[in-house]
Amino acid sequence: MDKLTEIRWHGRGGQGAVTSAELTALAAIKEGKFAQAFPSFGPERRGAPVLAFNRISESEHIRVRSAVTQPDIVVVLDPGLLYIVDVTSGLKDGGALIINSSKKLVDIKLEFGGPWQLAVVNATTIALELLKVPIVNTTMLGALLKVSDAIKLDFLLEPIEERFGKLAQRNIEACKRAYEETSVAEPSPTSKKVERAYAKESWPSWQELAPGFVVTEPGNARSYRTGDWRAQCPEWNHDRCIKCGICSLFCPEDCIRPNERGYPEADLYYCKGCGICARECWTQAITMGEEVKE
Amino acid sequence: MKRVGFESSFAIAEAVKMANIDVTSAYPITPQTHIVERIAQLIADGELDANYIPVESEHSAMSGCLGASAVGARTFTATAGQGLELMHEVLYVASSMRLPIVMSVCNRALSSPLSIWGDHSDVMAVRDTGWIQIFAENAQQAFDLTLCAFRIAEDPAVLLPTMVHIDGFHLSHVIESVLLPEVDEVNKFLPKFHPLYALNPSKPLTMGDFATPDLYTEAKKGQDEALRNSMKVILQAWREFGGLFERDYFPVETYRTEDADVLLLTMGSFSEVAMGAIDRLREAGEKVGLVKLRLWRPFPFDEFCQAVAQAKLLIVLDRAISFGGPGPVCSEAKAALYHLEKKPQIIGFIGGLGGRDISVEGFQDMIHRGMDKAEQGKFEEFEIFGVRG
Numbered sequence: 001m002d003k004l005t006e007i008r009w010h011g012r013g014g015q016g017a018v019t020s021a022e023l024t025a026l027a028a029i030k031e032g033k034f035a036q037a038f039p040s041f042g043p044e045r046r047g048a049p050v051l052a053f054n055r056i057s058e059s060e061h062i063r064v065r066s067a068v069t070q071p072d073i074v075v076v077l078d079p080g081l082l083y084i085v086d087v088t089s090g091l092k093d094g095g096a097l098i099i100n101s102s103k104k105l106v107d108i109k110l111e112f113g114g115p116w117q118l119a120v121v122n123a124t125t126i127a128l129e130l131l132k133v134p135i136v137n138t139t140m141l142g143a144l145l146k147v148s149d150a151i152k153l154d155f156l157l158e159p160i161e162e163r164f165g166k167l168a169q170r171n172i173e174a175c176k177r178a179y180e181e182t183s184v185a186e187p188s189p190t191s192k193k194v195e196r197a198y199a200k201e202s203w204p205s206w207q208e209l210a211p212g213f214v215v216t217e218p219g220n221a222r223s224y225r226t227g228d229w230r231a232q233c234p235e236w237n238h239d240r241c242i243k244c245g246i247c248s249l250f251c252p253e254d255c256i257r258p259n260e261r262g263y264p265e266a267d268l269y270y271c272k273g274c275g276i277c278a279r280e281c282w283t284q285a286i287t288m289g290e291e292v293k294e
Numbered sequence: 295m296k297r298v299g300f301e302s303s304f305a306i307a308e309a310v311k312m313a314n315i316d317v318t319s320a321y322p323i324t325p326q327t328h329i330v331e332r333i334a335q336l337i338a339d340g341e342l343d344a345n346y347i348p349v350e351s352e353h354s355a356m357s358g359c360l361g362a363s364a365v366g367a368r369t370f371t372a373t374a375g376q377g378l379e380l381m382h383e384v385l386y387v388a389s390s391m392r393l394p395i396v397m398s399v400c401n402r403a404l405s406s407p408l409s410i411w412g413d414h415s416d417v418m419a420v421r422d423t424g425w426i427q428i429f430a431e432n433a434q435q436a437f438d439l440t441l442c443a444f445r446i447a448e449d450p451a452v453l454l455p456t457m458v459h460i461d462g463f464h465l466s467h468v469i470e471s472v473l474l475p476e477v478d479e480v481n482k483f484l485p486k487f488h489p490l491y492a493l494n495p496s497k498p499l500t501m502g503d504f505a506t507p508d509l510y511t512e513a514k515k516g517q518d519e520a521l522r523n524s525m526k527v528i529l530q531a532w533r534e535f536g537g538l539f540e541r542d543y544f545p546v547e548t549y550r551t552e553d554a555d556v557l558l559l560t561m562g563s564f565s566e567v568a569m570g571a572i573d574r575l576r577e578a579g580e581k582v583g584l585v586k587l588r589l590w591r592p593f594p595f596d597e598f599c600q601a602v603a604q605a606k607l608l609i610v611l612d613r614a615i616s617f618g619g620p621g622p623v624c625s626e627a628k629a630a631l632y633h634l635e636k637k638p639q640i641i642g643f644i645g646g647l648g649g650r651d652i653s654v655e656g657f658q659d660m661i662h663r664g665m666d667k668a669e670q671g672k673f674e675e676f677e678i679f680g681v682r683g
């Protein structure tokens with residue numbers, strides 16, 4: 001059988017992980033290879049952790065359609081995900097882990113080094129500078145090009161042009177700049193994976209479900225910490241705010257409440273950083289700042 | 295207990311009255327109209343204290359039933375043919391939300407060409423919706439089995455919606471004698487409905503939620519187990535009914551099958567006609583018998599195999615076509631018997647479509663044709679009985 005390269009993309013709804021996977025597959029196919037791209041289908045909400053997958057084969061149609069659980073390459077579009085999702089799960093020895101982070105390679109390596117190549121790029125800053133939005137899909141493709149020959153830049157250009165039209169040039173620039181700025185550390189076969197207590201998903205057996213799939217604790221969305229999804233954080237400028245309440249009406253998480261002085265404030269347990277409040281505020285009292293998370 | 299002359303539809307309405315339902319949400323359609331008209335009359339006359347929700351379609355009728363049953367109301371509706379088809383998607387919701395709605399279905403052909411007359415096309419089209427499906431053969435059974443349906447559906451170990459099938463016109467519009475029990479006897483048999491879960495603003499819960507791939511399979515497994523396990527409760531309910539009212543019902547019933555070589559399998563009102571044919575053939579010395587399928591879902595595998603395994607030939611009448619495939623009852627019979635060492639050969643007929651009669655002579659003829667075909671080894675053929683040309 002042909003060599004198969006499997007890629008798993010970790011992103012958040014709206015960050016473009018699915019687009020990254022699609023462009024990767026299109027570039028591989030243009031080059032004459034066989035490839036697949038697909039998302040982990042689900043109820044996608046802006047900011048929710050999402051997965052996308054690629055399989056690339058030199059010369060054979062790919063039959064397997066199940067999710068990639070033992071990837072050769074893992075790409076993480078959002079540094080916040082590192083602490084809530086086990087991104088290295090199943091990552092093969094000798095594979096590659098590519099992370100978007102403002103941290104230095106040496107610091108990241110302490111936490112996420114392993115028997116895989118480690119690549120780090122500050123993709124959010126590049127995207128904000130060149131594209132003016134924190135969407136890092138094309139930027140992270142540059143980092144992928146740096147560590148893998150699964151796809152090549154020449155074949156990526158056309159798919160990017162088709163997808164982004166007028167914005168294509170800036171996306172290509174972002175991709176190239178990321179290629180230049182990605183720093184790479186070679187695998188350290190001896191180093192062990194740092195064990196983290198990731199929230200384990202456990203599902204009930206059929207006997208444990210209530211008859212008729214009735215949910216007996218209503219309002220359990222309250223315990224759902226959508227704040228974990230946040231990549232950017234709303235900041236209020238009180239000099240501009242006229243306390244009209246519009247932002248709180250539009251917040252999809254309904255998490256904006258007036259503080260004791262009557263100014264709106266987001267409950268960060270729920271605020272997912274979607275930026276809708278900032279978009280809707282008519283006095284531009286809200287700006288979205290970069291989230292610093294540990 | 296008193297003996298009265300009743301149209302089957304009215305007998306069903308009488309059972310619904312004695313069951314003292316809380317809500318009906320219904321839309322009239324031939325040949326079911328008499329049932330809901332009668333119920334409307336009973337409510338208007340103050341004989342039945344229930345809410346009648348008149349709706350604009352069967353889709354809404356069943357949706358109304360969902361809501362009523364979900365708050366814990368004893369709920370009934372009736373439909374037929376196209377009406378049952380229009381309810382189709384809501385039927386799945388009723389069973390998967392485990393809402394014990396009882397529904398009379400006056401089995402009717404499906405368009406086109408438009409036919410208001412009876413066959414089992416509508417019954418078979420809803421086979422996989424997760425409802426319990428019971429067949430009645432006469433007005434008395436229509437009455438009895440409607441009462442039993444509430445008892446079965448609402449049992450806390452079941453909580454599944456239940457259809458009682460009566461053949462359109464051939465049964466729905468026939469006036470026969472019916473023995474009516476006293477209300478207090480009925481009350482002994484049919485306790486009040488105590489829902490396991492009910493929508494209630496002061497004790498909120500969610501029904502009909504969303505399931506990701508991690509949960510959907512388990513939800514469906516639970517539902518399927520519930521339908522399979524309902525068999526125990528069905529048997530128990532019919533046993534108790536028999537004890538109280540001296541009329542016995544079984545998932546599979548047999549007529550003169552002792553040492554029969556050839557068996558005919560039927561469902562619904564045509565079964566009684568077929569009994570006449572069996573009588574005549576027995577008189578002529580032929581070793582034939584009749585097997586009647588009373589319970590269609592859950593399918594009574596054990597009882598069915600037991601009833602037919604010893605025969606040499608089983609002739610199956612389907613009153614519905616599965617276009618391009620064998621008749622649905624015939625396929626089920628074959629699937630049920632496949633694993634047995636000793637089993638009869640099977641000949642399938644399609645017949646009685648869109649209200650076409652099959653007489654006693656017709657059934658005699660069908661049995662003989664079946665025997666001939668078996669002799670000639672024509673097992674793969676699905677003959678439409680009596681078709682011209």
Ligand code: SF4
Nearest residue numbers: 241242244245247281
């Ligand atoms: S919409 Fe803008 S001005 Fe209005 S309350 Fe919100 S922050 Fe203040």
Ligand code: SF4
Nearest residue numbers: 251271272274275277
């Ligand atoms: S506070 Fe603003 S950024 Fe946070 S969830 Fe609400 S609208 Fe989105």
